[in-house]
Amino acid sequence: MAPTLLLVGGGKMGSALLSGLVAAGWAPLGDLAVSDTDPAQRARLAEAHPGLTVVDGPVEAADVLLAVKPDVAEAVLRTLGATQPRRVLSIVAGISSDRLEAALPPGSVVVRAMPNTPSLVGAGVAGLSGGVGATKADLDWAEGILAAVGIVVRVPERQLDAVTGISGSGPAYVFLMAEAMIEAGVIAGLSRDVSHTLVVGTLLGASRMLDETGQEPAALRAAVTSPGGTTAAAVRTLEFKAVRSAFIEAVAAAVERSRQLGR
Numbered sequence: 098m099a100p101t102l103l104l105v106g107g108g109k110m111g112s113a114l115l116s117g118l119v120a121a122g123w124a125p126l127g128d129l130a131v132s133d134t135d136p137a138q139r140a141r142l143a144e145a146h147p148g149l150t151v152v153d154g155p156v157e158a159a160d161v162l163l164a165v166k167p168d169v170a171e172a173v174l175r176t177l178g179a180t181q182p183r184r185v186l187s188i189v190a191g192i193s194s195d196r197l198e199a200a201l202p203p204g205s206v207v208v209r210a211m212p213n214t215p216s217l218v219g220a221g222v223a224g225l226s227g228g229v230g231a232t233k234a235d236l237d238w239a240e241g242i243l244a245a246v247g248i249v250v251r252v253p254e255r256q257l258d259a260v261t262g263i264s265g266s267g268p269a270y271v272f273l274m275a276e277a278m279i280e281a282g283v284i285a286g287l288s289r290d291v292s293h294t295l296v297v298g299t300l301l302g303a304s305r306m307l308d309e310t311g312q313e314p315a316a317l318r319a320a321v322t323s324p325g326g327t328t329a330a331a332v333r334t335l336e337f338k339a340v341r342s343a344f345i346e347a348v349a350a351a352v353e354r355s356r357q358l359g360r
């Protein structure tokens with residue numbers, strides 16, 4: 098019997114989604130199949146998910162999750178078209194639903210999503226939007242898949258470049274901040290290990306406060322900024338160094354780059 102969902106491209110994002118789906122109750126034997134051109138990747142997936150159908154090439158399936166690199170995405174869809182998939186959820190960066198639909202048989206439904214790497218630890222966040230023919234049921238289906246590895250936000254397709262600039266590239270901004278803070282701790286005399294533990298714990302704790310208190314970041318920051326104190330001195334320096342506008346410019350550059358790549 099054909100699997101319910103064929104995952105095309107079982108690399109970093111594909112295998113994270115696969116693990117999330119299995120954890121959410123999808124059966125490797127029957128519900129899922131994976132197609133990947135890399136033999137080593139196929140071996141890893143087969144070992145990690147006993148019973149999973151792992152192939153090199155198209156197989157018939159009701160629905161497809163497309164997780165290959167952008168440069169091969171349209172060619173892969175043209176090959177898949179012969180198997181007449183009902184609908185395709187693409188997590189491929191930058192390729193519009195129009196272009197994806199054009200590579201499929203007429204009437205095929207396309208839903209696009211931009212997930213991010215914390216999906217690898219089940220803490221992702223993804224923007225989701227439907228192509229021309231996508232119905233609410235198609236978006237619910239796609240959200241059901243992405244929700245296995247994190248939070249899903251529905252946006253119009255024209256906003257997916259902005260999603261890319263904020264949450265797609267966003268983990269890298271946080272990693273850069275972590276790198277800098279760890280280095281600063283070492284310069285201030287801490288061992289690298291201690292500095293690492295303090296920085297990671299601070300980022301996790303601050304993120305949880307943002308999430309769990311529901312308060313605005315500005316209010317949380319004001320609450321820890323005593324007049325004339327240490328945090329005030331640090332924040333003054335960050336403002337003097339234009340960190341706020343650096344973030345605004347960085348996100349704008351990522352959004353523009355995402356637009357360029359999609360042309």
Ligand SMILES: NC(=O)c1ccc[n+]([C@@H]2O[C@H](COP(=O)([O-])OP(=O)(O)OC[C@H]3O[C@@H](n4cnc5c(N)ncnc54)[C@H](OP(=O)(O)O)[C@@H]3O)[C@@H](O)[C@H]2O)c1
Pocket residue numbers: 105106107108109110111132133134135138154164165166167169173188189190211212213214265
């Ligand atoms: N990583 C991210 O943060 C992120 C975030 C959002 C969206 N995305 C999107 O997710 C997609 C996948 O990214 P990734 O980081 O998971 O890439 P990846 O690790 O390179 O995975 C892609 C996999 O697809 C395989 N493949 C290539 N051609 C194929 C074909 N014709 N049929 C089946 N499998 C094929 C690749 O094998 P080979 O190694 O042999 O080529 C590889 O194992 C990209 O389009 C990217 O834009 C990624």
